[in-house]
């Protein structure tokens with residue numbers, strides 16, 4: 474199948490990241506979100522990222538300019554009628570995603586792949602609301618998408634091998650090493666990552682270690698590029714928390730019991746870097762310091 478026009482639903486951290494790698498790798502990308510404001514915000518982030526790459530010598534000005542010509546924005550969902558592939562990347566909410574997949578099923582050509590970038594929601598549930606569900610799969614990118622060269626392809630019980638092959642082809646064209654997971658709670662990567670983040674939060678909550686030391690343990694002790702609390706702050710604590718809750722609900726496995734501290738932080742809106750406050754406070758000068766309010770939970 475010749476795939477040229479990729480439509481991305483959702484213009485947040487991930488939607489914007491996927492759009493950026495798409496336009497840099499020769500695809501025509503259209504981002505769809507609820508408002509032009511959020512779409513323009515996302516485009517501004519892409520422009521800023523491309524400028525940084527130019528400064529670092531990773532991209533020429535001409536290539537960046539050319540890439541941006543292949544990015545379109547629209548709040549109109551019916552535009553997906555022209556899509557060769559759709560990647561859904563809206564909030565991690567089952568009802569919302571089902572509603573979007575049901576709309577996509579009505580609006581898109583019946584032969585195209587409908588992919589979700591969900592971190593933990595059942596791909597089979599999303600396939601169940603679509604005509605021809607064998608074309609539904611997960612294309613789970615890793616944040617930050619332009620930097621992380623992995624994509625997890627998720628195969629539901631009805632996903633066809635042709636769908637998997639096409640998803641792999643597109644992932645590789647975007648420069649990603651593709652791994653395949655059967656549809657199971659949180660797939661492969663998050664099934665291992667989320668308990669580490671959750672446990673990092675628990676260790677801080679019960680006072681076994683400080684925020685900085687929990688991160689240093691994994692960063693310095695195991696050479697991870699970021700500590701678990703730095704990762705959750707960057708990814709969005711709301712997103713990660715709902716993924717942990719989803720695995721716990723599905724498996725009832727106590728090792729995924731969501732951290733109470735993390736839940737309370739979400740309730741307070743301390744959802745990480747995007748809010749300026751999570752396990753760390755993000756200062757205007759670009760530095761970060763451990764969130765002193767977290768100590769008040771004891």
Ligand SMILES: NC(=O)c1ccc[n+]([C@@H]2O[C@H](COP(=O)([O-])OP(=O)(O)OC[C@H]3O[C@@H](n4cnc5c(N)ncnc54)[C@H](O)[C@@H]3O)[C@@H](O)[C@H]2O)c1
Pocket residue numbers: 482483484485486487488505506507511562563564565566569590591592593613614615616707708709712
């Ligand atoms: N943040 C991460 O590290 C990460 C990593 C991998 C996968 N994911 C998954 O990617 C998806 C998006 O996460 P994110 O971090 O980009 O979230 P985000 O909150 O940054 O963005 C969500 C976007 O969805 C849009 N949206 C909501 N309802 C919509 C609708 N009805 N129609 C169109 N757009 C709508 C919002 O306007 C927003 O732009 C989630 O499923 C998440 O689990 C996230």
